[in-house]
Amino acid sequence: MVRDLAGRVVGRTISEVDAPFAPLVVYPDLPEFVSRVRGRTITAISRRGKYAGFALDGGDILVVHRGMTGSLLLRQPNEEMESHVRIILRLDDGSELRFRDQRKFGKMYLMQASGEERPLPWARMGPEPLNAAFTARAFAETLARRTAPIKPLLLNQQIVAGLGNIYVDEALHRARIHPQRRANTLASAEVKRLHRAIGDVLRDAVERRGTTFSNYTDFEGRAGLYQDNLLVFHRTGSACVTCGTPIERLVVGGRGTHICPRCQRI
DNA sequence: AGTAGGACCTGGTGGC
C-alpha cells in the first residue's frame, strides 16, 4: 500500500480535509488536525509495523492504521463515493485520498515526526521482521524469556512488528509449530524455522499484494491475491496441502486459529 | 508475566 501510494501522492499538497467520522482522528482534536494538515505537502510515505506514515513538509507526520477493514483509495471527485468513507483528503491535483473503513477500528494521528512532543504510536514496537536486524538469534533470545504460547506473542507488536492473525497462522504452519507451544520450549531449529517462515510469508503476501476476504483493497479498489495461497487460514475442513489432513480451527489467545493437526503437533 | 473477558463497530453467514 505504501509503495503504491508513494508513486502517486508524494509531492501532492493536501488542499482540504473532510472528516465525517471525527473519532477516526485520535490525536490531536479534529479542528487542530485539519488546520495542521491543510496546505501541507506530502514529502514521503513510510511504514512501521501496520502503521503508514505520510511525512508532511513542516515536520509533521500523518499516521494511518487501517484497523481490520480500512483501505486507502485514490479516486477522482467524479467517481462514486464508496460506503463507509471516514475521511477524505483532497489533493491539489484534484484527486481524493479516501479512507474507507466499515468497522471504524482504523485510526489516524498527526504527530511531530521527531516524536518529541508525544511518543509516536510505534515507539515501543518490536523489530521489523524483514530487516536484517531481526535475526534468528535475537528472536530466539526474546522467545527464551517468554513462557506464553507462541501465537499471542507473535501477535504482540512489541515482540515483532506487523504480524496479524492471518500471517501468524500461516507462519506457524510453515514452521510446523503448534500455536499453543510455549515460547521458551521451542528448540533452536524450531525458532530458526519460524524466523524464516515469518519472512517468507510476509514477502510472498506483499508480492501477491495482500490478502482480501471482504474489505481489503489497494488504492484502486483491487483485491489482493494472497487469499488463494493460504495454507491454513480460513481453510477449516479443507485438506492440508502437505499431508491431506483436514485443517482444524481452534481458539488461541481469544483468536480464531487454524492448524494442520498432523503437521503441527503440540 | 500471563490469561480471560470484554469493549470498540458493522456487517456477513448459516441455522431454524
Place this chain on the structure above:
DNA sequence: TGCCACCAGGTCCTAC
C-alpha cells in the same frame, strides 16, 4: 422473510 447466534484482517482495557 425474520430472528438469532456466531464470526471477522486489531488494539486496548480491566480483573484476576
